[in-house]
Amino acid sequence: xxxxxxxxxxxxxxxxxxxxxxxxxxxxxxxxxxxxxxxxxxxxxxxxxxxxxxxxxxxxxxxxxxxxxxxxxxxxxxxxxxxxxxxxxxxxxxxxxxxxxxxxxxxxxxxxxxxxxxxxxxxxxxxxxxxxxxxxxxxxxxxxxxxxxxxxxxxxxxxxxxxxxxxxxxxxxxxxxxxxxxxxxxxxxxxxxxxxxxxxxxxxxxxxxxxxxxxxxxxxxxxxxxxxxxxxxxxxxxxxxxxxxxxxxxxxxxxxxxxxxxxxxxxxxxxxxxxxxxxxxxxxxxxxxxxxxxxxxxxxxxxxxxxxxxxxxxxxxxxxxxxxxxxxxxxx
Amino acid sequence: xxxxxxxxxxxxxxxxxxxxxxxxxxxxxxxxxxxxxxxxxxxxxxxxxxxxxxxxxxxxxxxxxxxxxxxxxxxxxxxxxxxxxxxxxxxxxxxxxxxxxxxxxxxxxxxxxxxxxxxxxxxxxxxxxxxxxxxxxxxxxxxxxxxxxxxxxxxxxxxxxxxxxxxxxxxxxxxxxxxxxxxxxxxxxxxxxxxxxxxxxxxxxxxxxxxxxxxxxxxxxxxxxxxxxxxxxxxxxxxxxxxxxxxxxxxxxxxxxxxxxxxxxxxxxxxxxxxxxxxxxxxxxxxxxxxxxxxxxxxxxxxxxxxxxxxxxxxxxxxxxxxxxxxxxxxxxxxxxxxxxxxxxxxxxxxxxxxxxxxxxxxxxxxxxxxxxxxxxxxxxxxxxxxxxxxxxxxxxxxxxxxxxxxxxxxxxxxxxxxxxxxxxxxxxxxxxxxxxxxxxxxxxxxxxxxxxxxxxxxxxxxxxxxxxxx
Numbered sequence: 013x014x015x016x017x018x019x020x021x022x023x024x025x026x027x028x029x030x031x032x033x034x035x036x037x038x039x040x041x042x043x044x045x046x047x048x049x050x051x052x053x054x055x056x057x058x059x060x061x062x063x064x065x066x067x068x069x070x071x072x073x074x075x076x077x078x079x080x081x082x083x084x085x086x087x088x089x090x091x092x093x094x095x096x097x098x099x100x101x102x103x104x105x106x107x108x109x110x111x112x113x114x115x116x117x118x119x120x121x122x123x124x125x126x127x128x129x130x131x132x133x134x135x136x137x138x139x140x141x142x143x144x145x146x147x148x149x150x151x152x153x154x155x156x157x158x159x160x161x162x163x164x165x166x167x168x169x170x171x172x173x174x175x176x177x178x179x180x181x182x183x184x185x186x187x188x189x190x191x192x193x194x195x196x197x198x199x200x201x202x203x204x205x206x207x208x209x210x211x212x213x214x215x216x217x218x219x220x221x222x223x224x225x226x227x228x229x230x231x232x233x234x235x236x237x238x239x240x241x242x243x244x245x246x247x248x249x250x251x252x253x254x255x256x257x258x259x260x261x262x263x264x265x266x267x268x269x270x271x272x273x274x275x276x277x278x279x280x281x282x283x284x285x286x287x288x289x290x291x292x293x294x295x296x297x298x299x300x301x302x303x304x305x306x307x308x309x310x311x312x313x314x315x316x317x318x319x320x321x322x323x324x325x326x327x328x329x330x331x332x333x334x335x336x337x338x339x340x341x342x343x344x
Numbered sequence: 345x346x347x348x349x350x351x352x353x354x355x356x357x358x359x360x361x362x363x364x365x366x367x368x369x370x371x372x373x374x375x376x377x378x379x380x381x382x383x384x385x386x387x388x389x390x391x392x393x394x395x396x397x398x399x400x401x402x403x404x405x406x407x408x409x410x411x412x413x414x415x416x417x418x419x420x421x422x423x424x425x426x427x428x429x430x431x432x433x434x435x436x437x438x439x440x441x442x443x444x445x446x447x448x449x450x451x452x453x454x455x456x457x458x459x460x461x462x463x464x465x466x467x468x469x470x471x472x473x474x475x476x477x478x479x480x481x482x483x484x485x486x487x488x489x490x491x492x493x494x495x496x497x498x499x500x501x502x503x504x505x506x507x508x509x510x511x512x513x514x515x516x517x518x519x520x521x522x523x524x525x526x527x528x529x530x531x532x533x534x535x536x537x538x539x540x541x542x543x544x545x546x547x548x549x550x551x552x553x554x555x556x557x558x559x560x561x562x563x564x565x566x567x568x569x570x571x572x573x574x575x576x577x578x579x580x581x582x583x584x585x586x587x588x589x590x591x592x593x594x595x596x597x598x599x600x601x602x603x604x605x606x607x608x609x610x611x612x613x614x615x616x617x618x619x620x621x622x623x624x625x626x627x628x629x630x631x632x633x634x635x636x637x638x639x640x641x642x643x644x645x646x647x648x649x650x651x652x653x654x655x656x657x658x659x660x661x662x663x664x665x666x667x668x669x670x671x672x673x674x675x676x677x678x679x680x681x682x683x684x685x686x687x688x689x690x691x692x693x694x695x696x697x698x699x700x701x702x703x704x705x706x707x708x709x710x711x712x713x714x715x716x717x718x719x720x721x722x723x724x725x726x727x728x729x730x731x732x733x734x735x736x737x738x739x740x741x742x743x744x745x746x747x748x749x750x751x752x753x754x755x756x757x758x759x760x761x762x763x764x765x766x767x768x769x770x771x772x773x774x775x776x777x778x779x780x781x782x783x784x785x786x787x788x789x790x791x792x793x794x795x796x797x798x799x800x801x802x803x804x805x806x807x808x809x810x811x812x813x814x815x
Contacts, residue, residue: 082454175629196625201627202786288773291781309474
């Protein structure tokens with residue numbers, strides 16, 4: 013861009029008036045500056061409006077209609093779609109499943125990855141400098157591995173692992189003499205489908221969050237650990253009193269990321285139980301939305317589900333922030 | 345507020361905005377644009393003069409676009425017909441595109457008013473026919489036209505082939521493949537053990553006992569195909585109760601699932617599940633993997649399916665399996681239809697959208713497909729008959745399954761029936777849930793009945809769903 017050349021003359025302040033209270037000095041913007049702003053702010057905002065905000069508004073508008081999705085005609089039906097959702101037992105089941113995912117998946121993932129991160133950074137020998145376990149870099153690589161595999165592949169691999177007749181899991185279990193796992197459908201029983209699904213999601217993410225927490229823990233000044241150790245703190249106490257408070261913001265970010273993932277979870281569900289699992293026990297809102305739109309041809313209702321999902325996601329984020337605020341206390 | 349608080353607040357806002365940004369894809373998934381609604385001008389390229397050689401007036405040297413579901417039958421058979429069209433209508437150009445996501449791929453084109461000229465609306469992601477029925481051409485003129493050999497197409501077809509594609513009196517879809525629904529088994533395995541396919545549910549239960557003695561199961565299922573057992577149950581119940589059962593289900597009547605014939609069949613199935621004749625674990629098994637356990641491992645004796653099963657499992661069928669079909673079992677001796685009555689329907693619905701640029705071209709492809717050459721090509725390469733009669737020779741091109749289809753069809757005579765309510769209202773997805781639970785023994789016949797009825801009632805009571813009355 014030839015226009016983006018700073019021109020110094022325009023930065024000179026205009027002559028000041030005689031008034032004692034000078035107005036804040038206002039620089040007249042040069043052409044170059046305007047172009048610069050347009051490109052760095054205007055262009056992204058235009059794209060954002062077109063591809064993010066506008067679909068957002070559109071989805072909301074469609075959620076008020078009876079649009080079937082395959083014609084350009086529809087009627088406005090007010091809030092009828094939302095009312096229908098509140099009485100739709102399958103959708104409500106999906107909402108409950110999503111909330112369960114949003115409660116369990118982030119919590120377990122963060123606890124596990126934080127524990128692993130602690131082990132490889134400060135959990136090592138208690139003599140000498142604070143350090144991680146021996147060969148910690150190997151553990152780090154191994155546990156990061158699942159994250160390098162695309163979600164859909166993770167789902168497909170595990171659905172084969174849990175295959176009742178020829179899967180590795182049942183093969184191992186029956187191999188060590190547990191005959192009741194002969195042809196046991198891990199993903200087909202109400203009692204196990206959801207836990208197994210959660211396990212797969214958590215398996216895929218622990219490594220990534222471990223690396224995230226390692227970075228956060230490495231940022232903590234080691235004097236703090238040294239001081240704590242001089243004061244006689246053990247590993248658990250150091251984790252609770254030093255590590256946790258220092259990586260709090262990272263945990264919050266991780267919680268929100270994982271929560272949003274759990275509220276979506278579409279890819280994992282599509283690979284593990286595309287039809288919603290036994291008795292809909294792993295059906296998620298995104299799956300129900302997809303079915304309603306493309307299989308039942310009710311795009312209006314599906315849009316209402318989308319709006320509901322967005323509202324749930326925002327509420328989730330707000331709840332996490334509020335809890336973090338409240339537990340942090342106001343004393344600092 | 346202290347500066348530190350300010351700082352946190354701003355970061356909070358940024359993070360919230362970020363979270364919002366991630367929530368948005370969920371919304372935009374649902375918010376596809378309806379903008380750019382096209383003009384209403386239909387068949388803009390129509391301009392050719394009509395004749396027996398060009399009965400729909402396809403414009404000279406025009407282009408035709410077909411989007412074909414690329415599933416069990418592939419799409420090369422339409423490419424074959426497209427070649428015939430290009431030869432017959434010199435200078436025309438036909439493009440055939442495969443797709444496995446018919447609804448997702450074509451939804452924006454229907455909204456935008458520029459759909460393709462011919463669609464094979466099939467597969468798991470097909471568009472609910474009821475949803476687009478208003479936007480489709482009436483195809484009765486294809487049946488009325490003469491085929492490439494000069495015979496009126498209607499006279500060359502099996503009877504009743506127009507039924508599945510007729511919605512409220514309008515022929516919106518031509519179902520091309522004649523599908524026979526049956527219980528499939530390995531003739532060689534049955535012969536070696538002296539078994540015969542069960543003609544009643546009692547015989548089926550007995551056979552289950554014999555199978556168990558050999559450490560085999562009577563049936564097995566896969567999670568995406570649990571409703572194949574619903575198809576089996578409905579067919580058997582219709583044989584027992586006749587039109588009374590069929591119409592109650594088709595018209596989504598209250599307590600249609602509680603009718604005595606339906607209950608009788610469900611009870612028999614419940615016994616099979618309870619006796620352990622159903623291979624456990626189907627609820628967690630991918631359906632083609634499950635089918636391979638039947639066709640390759642021979643872990644189970646029988647599998648209820650449509651006649652696509654042979655083609656679908658071609659590469660995973662044991663040598664000398666001799667796949668053969670038998671009609672669904674009857675319930676009692678006083679059944680309204682004989683044992684030989686058959687659930688058979690034309691499948692693979694081809695539709696021509698009214699707003700297509702070259703609707704006449706779309707119909708011309710159909711005409712080519714329904715002619716002797718293309719229909720025989722299909723039967724031979726896919727080992728399935730089309731709705732065109734007399735394309736399968738006596739030996740079924742060496743396929744036992746195809747041969748048994750011919751035998752079953754001729755044995756049934758005019759006792760051929762089908763139903764559409766599951767597809768018309770897109771209920772399969774919801775019905776899979778109770779069927780998986782029932783087949784794995786989590787719920788009994790009463791529980792299954794209750795859940796199926798509530799799925800049916802939900803559609804029946806939903807004023808926003810257009811109903812198709814079946815008489």
